[in-house]
Amino acid sequence: MFSWHSNLSNRTIALTILICVFILYFSYSFNSCLISSINKTFKKIPIRNYLSPVVTTEPPEIKILGSIVRIVPLTYNYSEIDGSPKYRFLRQQGLRPSRHLPDALVIGVKKSGTRALLEFIRLHPDVRAAGCEVHFFDRHYAKGLHWYRRHMPYTIEGQITMEKSPSYFVTKEVPQRIHHMNPGTKLLVVVRDPVTRAISDYTQATSKKADMKKFEELAFINGSYEVVDTSWGPVKIGVYARHLERWLQYFPLSQLLFISGERLIVDPAFEIGRVQDFLGLKRVVTEKHFYFNSTKGFPCLFKSEARSTPHCLGKTKGRNHPYIDPAAIDRLREFYRPFNNKFYQMTGINFSWL
Template sequence: MPLPDFLVIGAPKAGTTALHAALSRHPSLHMSPVKEPKFFLTDGPPSGRGGPGDAQTHREHVWRREDYEALFAAAPPGALRGESTPFYLYDRAAQRRIRAAIPHARLIVVLRDPVERAHSNWAHLWSAGLEPVGDVVRACAREERRIAAGWSHFWHYLALGRYGEQLEHLYTLFRRDQMLVFRYRDLVDRPARTLDQICVFLGVETGVVTEIPRENVTAHPEPGHRHRLLSAALRAGAEAGRFLPGGLGTALTEPLEGLLQRRGNARRPLTWEQRRLLIPRFVRDIELLQRVTGEDFGDWLGPRERSGGLVGTRPDGQRQARNGRPRSG
């Protein structure tokens, strides 16, 4: 049975879901029906440890070799096979497993401003009622303790954005011509050109897919008694789901998440004060990223986000307008 020819390996909250959906429309590409199988993250079943909601994520993990190969069995003759698991870039052991199994694979990497990426990651889990800390800076301060406790990759808000370390290791395993690295803002601002760039990299016809599908963005529930109550119930339900068979855990938590989202507002942008406090966490890695790629990422150290579909808050506190472009994970 075949393994994939190419992988979208990162980063989380950098448009990989939308990119997977766009590439699945190309007749010469067969994208796995499970968008994020996570096969190369482990050598067997995932750990039973984790943070809130991680048990359900572990159940979605396609870890058996035969199940993983079956994702590509329906590929038309001659089509390139691909999958998208954005944690492969972050996980050094996953990088080595990919190298051992498919050394000639092509790898696609999407990089997003690491501060904005961390905020989007936190907002995703806060909106789902799983993140108990109502401020991204305070949540990031708990990261080392959470990692030590075995919380899964999606809780590693800061570490997931240290792309310099990740790419430096990846470049020791794969040739540079096997990798395509570009920015999330290119996917948002210039989707047709960026999709053509990917098609050229993969060696398939250009001009076939020109748009990135829009995705629903979850609401952002306001902190308060209602949010605390529903979130606590949702996290308790997620923990109970760890011991329930099949999809019973999801059936238990989905109604609670619906209630949580019902009165939510549009997701709030990162404030300048929050950004100012988080930028120092990435300075050294951005310098490393510039050395290993030869590209300039100095704009990520400035006051304004310009790597996604939303411009953040200015230093004077004035809100920047949304530009109406889709934002996705």
């Protein structure tokens, strides 16, 4: 009798162990297949994460039979950013985006193509940029670096943080302040024919103030083309050599990249290729990302993360310039010539307008 019960107990234990082993094997196989399927899906299907940069909630988690798989995006679709591609998602435990001070800055020059440059370079999956001009180093420096960091986008390891404020290039205090933040900061400068740049600057101003004086009255003193008014902002900004001298007191020339505003418009892929090399990035943004809008006279983007359809920069780009007396233009070119030559000597770059 005892033997019969003993045999039954042994069979029950053996059967129980067999069932447990089967359940564990099934659970392991199911989890492995499902996780593999998730990975394959993320590689094939473009997925957006609509998490705002100001939201601090944890990345989404998927719980599968007791195992937690955390899905963390390589990047976020910031509401203020337009022009970013769709990125793959990573499945990594504990990977969390954070804000960092910028590694690179677009410091100028106003009305030379800085916005286009930033729109184009942030197509790169390893570039994250602040969505607006923060103006920390020229207007908000007293608020401190913690304030500045809060205006930066979320990034993960391996991504570059960028910010653009074109007035940095011409503000005296800015080079020292940036050097104090990080002497290794990379600096990008978009330059353009200073005469055309001044007219573009004036054109933008007249769009906001219709009763402005004529360009010729503002660019010259006493109504004569003999004396250029170097205190007038649109003229003063174009004296690139003088501004660059201040930057070279704090940064070596190797940390500055000078981009042709003219070539950025006619051949954006070439200039963006140089930018990617300068930032140490793989050349991901190429000519396939652009098309030319003959009506606006500007390159446009085929698509971005925010928009899946072709689109151009804002309506303010490509404004028609007012008529300017050719004699005034010739005089301004004469005025800028020695400064342009010095700028060439300092940079070693022969721009088309030199």
